[in-house]
Amino acid sequence: MEPLQAFGIVAVAGWLALLATMAWLLRQWRPDQPEWSRKIVHLGAGLVLPMAWATNINRTVALAAAVLATILVAVNQRTRLLPGLESVNRRSYGTVAYGLSILLLLWWGWPHHAAIVVAAGLMMAFGDGLAGILGPAYPSPGWCVLGQRKSLLGTTCVALVATGVGWMLFGEHLSLTQLLVLGGVAAALEQISVLGADNLLLPLGAAALLNQWLSP
Numbered sequence: 001m002e003p004l005q006a007f008g009i010v011a012v013a014g015w016l017a018l019l020a021t022m023a024w025l026l027r028q029w030r031p032d033q034p035e036w037s038r039k040i041v042h043l044g045a046g047l048v049l050p051m052a053w054a055t056n057i058n059r060t061v062a063l064a065a066a067v068l069a070t071i072l073v074a075v076n077q078r079t080r081l082l083p084g085l086e087s088v089n090r091r092s093y094g095t096v097a098y099g100l101s102i103l104l105l106l107w108w109g110w111p112h113h114a115a116i117v118v119a120a121g122l123m124m125a126f127g128d129g130l131a132g133i134l135g136p137a138y139p140s141p142g143w144c145v146l147g148q149r150k151s152l153l154g155t156t157c158v159a160l161v162a163t164g165v166g167w168m169l170f171g172e173h174l175s176l177t178q179l180l181v182l183g184g185v186a187a188a189l190e191q192i193s194v195l196g197a198d199n200l201l202l203p204l205g206a207a208a209l210l211n212q213w214l215s216p
């Protein structure tokens with residue numbers, strides 16, 4: 001194993017351990033805000049993909065780690081051994097969908113389409129994560145989709161993050177119109193959040209759109 005890849009594996013493992021610790025501490029500090037700890041993990045885990053990309057973690061290691069992580073969060077969904085990952089006051093499989101979406105993205109495009117995989121993961125992590133934090137914290141016009149409340153601020157966060165990520169990674173290859181469409185599609189897919197489905201639909205939909213535009 002190359003030293004850079006070994007460093008990447010250690011760095012990713014250390015980062016995830018730090019996130020779990022931060023989520024636990026936050027839950028102890030603010031038990032009245034259980035969603036905060038979950039969103040800390042949601043946001044922080046999004047950095048795993050760019051870390052893996054930067055350190056050339058290979059396909060086998062990436063897929064094995066994603067399978068293990070998805071199994072662990074699925075078990076935790078039922079056992080609540082790590083309540084900081086599932087402390088949400090509604091029935092949701094969002095954390096499982098999060099892991100599954102990363103697994104599917106890696107299986108489809110790692111490492112040959114790593115940039116698209118990273119972009120889709122960041123859109124999900126930061127778009128949906130910031131929407132979940134800022135939307136409830138700052139009142140704005142809202143509506144319901146399939147029984148799930150959505151806000152103008154949260155939806156705008158998703159659109160801006162998706163557009164920004166697209167611009168940072170593919171700004172030389174995508175037009176302004178395409179970047180705006182990307183933001184709109186991401187925001188639309190995030191609306192379908194029943195049972196946490198947005199954590200699956202948003203990244204996979206964004207990846208499919210980017211692949212269509214960027215394929216030769």
